[in-house]
Amino acid sequence: xxxxxxxxxxxxxxxxxxxxxxxxxxxxxxxxxxxxxxxxxxxxxxxxxxxxxxxxxxxxxxxxxxxxxxxxxxxxxxxxxxxxxxxxxxxxxxxxxxxxxxxxxxxxxxxx
Amino acid sequence: xxxxxxxxxxxxxxxxxxxxxxxxxxxxxxxxxxxxxxxxxxxxxxxxxxxxxxxxxxxxxxxxxxxxxxxxxxxxxxxxxxxxxxxxxxxxxxxxxxxxxxxxxxxxxxxxxxxxx
Numbered sequence: 001x002x003x004x005x006x007x008x009x010x011x012x013x014x015x016x017x018x019x020x021x022x023x024x025x026x027x028x029x030x031x032x033x034x035x036x037x038x039x040x041x042x043x044x045x046x047x048x049x050x051x052x053x054x055x056x057x058x059x060x061x062x063x064x065x066x067x068x069x070x071x072x073x074x075x076x077x078x079x080x081x082x083x084x085x086x087x088x089x090x091x092x093x094x095x096x097x098x099x100x101x102x103x104x105x106x107x108x109x110x111x112x
Numbered sequence: 113x114x115x116x117x118x119x120x121x122x123x124x125x126x127x128x129x130x131x132x133x134x135x136x137x138x139x140x141x142x143x144x145x146x147x148x149x150x151x152x153x154x155x156x157x158x159x160x161x162x163x164x165x166x167x168x169x170x171x172x173x174x175x176x177x178x179x180x181x182x183x184x185x186x187x188x189x190x191x192x193x194x195x196x197x198x199x200x201x202x203x204x205x206x207x208x209x210x211x212x213x214x215x216x217x218x219x220x221x222x223x224x225x226x227x228x229x
Contacts, residue, residue: 043220098145102155
């Protein structure tokens with residue numbers, strides 16, 4: 001699976017939007033972009049995924065660049081509960097769903 | 113609908129003992145995955161199982177580690193003769209399908225924290 005690059009850490013204030021970037025310059029045409037997050041002392045939690053078009057769900061939005069070499073996870077209004085490590089993961093459409101390559105992710109700190 | 117259940121949440125073992133970690137997948141899920149997270153590191157895939165079958169164990173250490181998912185009962189990750197380096201969080205995940213994308217994702221349990229003293 002192609003590699004992703006994320007900043008080690010980011011900070012935000014509560015109630016403000018957060019834009020978490022992810023670079024994946026070697027992405028292939030069949031790679032889906034997944035985002036998971038991991039709260040302290042918990043297992044990873046699915047956030048969102050997409051292929052080419054921007055995606056929205058109740059948790060977040062995913063903005064995918066036109067060339068697909070980068071994407072941004074958008075939390076519209078950060079809360080203290082959003083403080084977590086966010087992982088951007090590429091998964092080939094044909095590969096096993098649960099065989100994911102987690103990098104170091106981005107540690108998001110949310111200040112009250 | 114209960115999520116992925118792991119137990120025990122915390123386990124302390126002395127060097128040389130055996131550790132058994134259990135995972136009950138979400139209802140209706142027949143695909144189970146185990147991951148390990150060493151302190152200050154990311155999650156690493158260990159093994160993928162279906163009922164009574166090991167599908168992919170490419171991430172499992174060659175010795176002392178084994179996994180099973182019997183026809184009845186939870187999936188078990190077994191670590192024999194534990195060493196201090198086995199201290200980690202072990203996460204189980206499950207899914208309804210093993211591939212495809214629409215609506216599919218995997219769900220993780222809250223983990224089992226193993227401490228070897």
